[in-house]
Amino acid sequence: MAVPVSLTVNGQSQQRDVDPRLLLVHFLRDVLGLTGTKVACDTSQCGACTVLVDGIAAKSCTCLTAQVDGASITTIEGLAAPGTLHPIQEAFWNKHGLQCGFCTPGMVLATHELLRQNPNPTVEQIRHGLEGNLCRCTGYQNIVRSVQEAAKTMNGGAR
């Protein structure tokens, strides 16, 4: 039994018949080959699989593909135009907000959500806003700095 889904991923229209139990993350990774979205837990704790569903961050490991029929999905591959970096990506690069890079796609997209909701977060708000995304390398400090810089850039340099 397969269910038809039609959705837009990184601006491209996709129609597939999928297993009803197919998780969105597996659809992205295994069906579309968009492997930037990662899986790092089984229990929705880590946030490595974070993508944007109609512009709002969601954990794609906790979402069936069939559930997002009709939605527009943005993955890390689609956050910026090819050859360019989104200001959040640029800030993570500038501030050494990543080491092994495995949590990074989810962390960048969670930051996107945080700044969408609160363009001028305090350090405390950043730390609280990212507590659903786990990183084992950085101790989070440079991630906080990255988010601060991204906020500044996205607000036109003013704080």
Added chain:
Amino acid sequence: MSSRTFGSAIRRREDPRLLTGLGTYTDDLSLPNMAHAAMLRSPHAHATIVSLDTSKAAKAPGVLAVYTGKDTAPALKPMPCAWLLPNAGLNIAEYPLVALDTVRYVGDIVAVVVAQTPYQAYDALDLIEVKYKTLPAVVDPEKSAKGTGAPIHASVPGNQAFKWTVAGGDADAAFAAPGAVVVHDRIIQNRLIPTPMETRSALAQWTAATGELTLWNTTQNPHIVRFIGSLVMGVPEDKLRVVAPEVGGGFGAKIAQYPADFLTCFCAMKLNRPVKWTETRSENYIATTHGRDHVQDVALCGTKDGKITGVRGTVWAGMGAYLSTAAPGIPTILHGLMLCGPYLIDNVKEDVYGLYTNTTPVEAYRGAGRPEATYLLERLIDRFAHAIGKDPAEVRRINLIPKFDNGHNVATGLTYDSGNYHGALDKIMAHVDYAGLRKQQAEARAKGRYMGIGICTYVEVCGLGPSQVAGAIGFQGGLWESAIVRFHPSGKVNVFIGTKPHGQGEETTFAQIVSSELGVDVNDVKVMHGDTDKTPMGWGTYGSRTTAVGGAALAVALRKIKDKATALAAHLLEAPVEDMDYADGRFFVKGAPAKAKTIQDIALMANVAWNMPAGMEAGLEASSFYDPPNFVYPFGAHVAVVDVDPATGAIDLKRYACVDDCGPQINPMIVEGQVHGGVVQGLGQALWEEAIYADNGQLVTGTLMDYAIPRADVLPEIEVLSTVTPSPHHPLGVKGIGEAGTIVSTCTMYNAVVDALRPLGVDTVPMPMTPERVWRAVQTAKKGA
């Protein structure tokens, strides 16, 4: 040494691909006709397999094969242990890849399913019928030594894997000396789960016609995977290619060799098609190695005026159900030899018992042995300071080894390379205004607030290490590193290294070394690693050794290039070699810098070889196999400031500040990042993390829902400072920084919490120091008072 970028906080060259989702980790790879493996793992900690029926699973949709131990045992040799600790009665139990008749921990592999899709493979696991007869289990190493549970291996009396002793001076005499102040402690080094964000994965491709096997693998040391994989699978090393693509953190858990990886290869060879296996996080928690797990009975003695005279102890180290690849060396060599710490301690003795338990094998975890040594020593020193009524910082100051530049021998037999321990202590105390903090503490206590200050000094042994030493201590490999530097005609450079960076940023820092040594733009250097077919042999990234040993290999190779370039430039400028000078990528006759040959000119002329001096070969390429003359010994001093609420047990970490000395810093931004991450992992052990086993051997903390790694919202800003004491023997003077934070932050945090609660009579809190445990410690102290 010129320094175009050495010492600069330049952005990492690996980041753009990682930031855009283009980094390729093992599970991101797919091959045509690829099948998927899943492992059936034992749900029991100790049991005999009464019957095993795979017939239903074999018929399930998409299933290509189901293998059990009967299929794999004839084809695959048991997993070897590669650290054959001498003089320790090492008793290595057979470690089959798939359990044959007995399972010995929750996670032992019982069968392997291969199917068209991962979903089908996991579905089929549920259809395998296994009847077990459970046996009593033991999860605690001290209880294992006392005979709890059923014997784990028939060949291992008393479950004892080894007994190892370190001794220097005469500890018994020091403890018996008249007037000696003796403090005891019993320490549980909580078992930890490394938890790299990327779980482990393997992808195998077999070419039957040529007998060639390629294994893509999440590993810190692909060349060791090839070496051991070749022994286990019988595939000759020249036909076994191991590729470690992007690796998402390791922290020691990706050093070991694992049954599942070689079983994935076995499946690919049997089925003649590519097979991939990727563990789930729950599987990672039971199947990938754990760390720490000591029970320590330890004591320290000293004089009333604060001089430490001896350290003595017994350690029961849990090794898990089997001895993992490097496991015997962790609680022994890497732990016991560091018991002098940065102090003048003349008398040391410790017996370490390695015990099999019905748990996941224990291996290296960030710091690997050294955190366990630093922790017990620093905890004892605080007890000692309290016993003699002296400030803990003062006791450390009294005992620290005075500044030395080139060698200091300690009682355990090691020779530290260089150190300025008082310098680090002075710097951290000035930075935090230690005297001011103690004053604040007195004021807080007067108001009924429980403020605590933890201060620790440490030294670590890293940059593993001289190969001759490796041989003497039973490590079944070398510990040198290698680098090949290749200049292309255009002057662009490829560097091929034998180590395997997996988050530490050596694609950047090694390019900085090239740029600094030869004046090449850092963007003109590409560092290649992780593919045994394309890089020279090397022993991998662990023990803070990639820059300390691999960086030295690179520096030596670059100096060979420089010598050749100087000779070629002299030839082209028609000058004697001894008249040549060099500055920032330019070779010229002394006094005539205007008429210079750049390194790019030389690269072109060496590659076209139109006009070479007699006897000089074409090309501009050099390699080095660098075997260090000694280990390197980074050190430092850390301070934690906390408020503890005895009513709730809640700990508020107000400040964490550190001074670390890893010698000259190639990229201070990366050093700082390593310190942040290391400190936070150590705080994880102190405050939140513990792999808890029920008495029946079930891992209670089996997911990230139950095992609490640090989150962003539970941490303060870490204040990072440094001093710079070069290593006398490293060509660039650099030491290592990957493990430093983890080695010392756990005890710094612990000492701060106990310091806060001392007025209540609390002198110990079990780790992790959760609010409940803090609260209970307070209640216990109140009852005792």
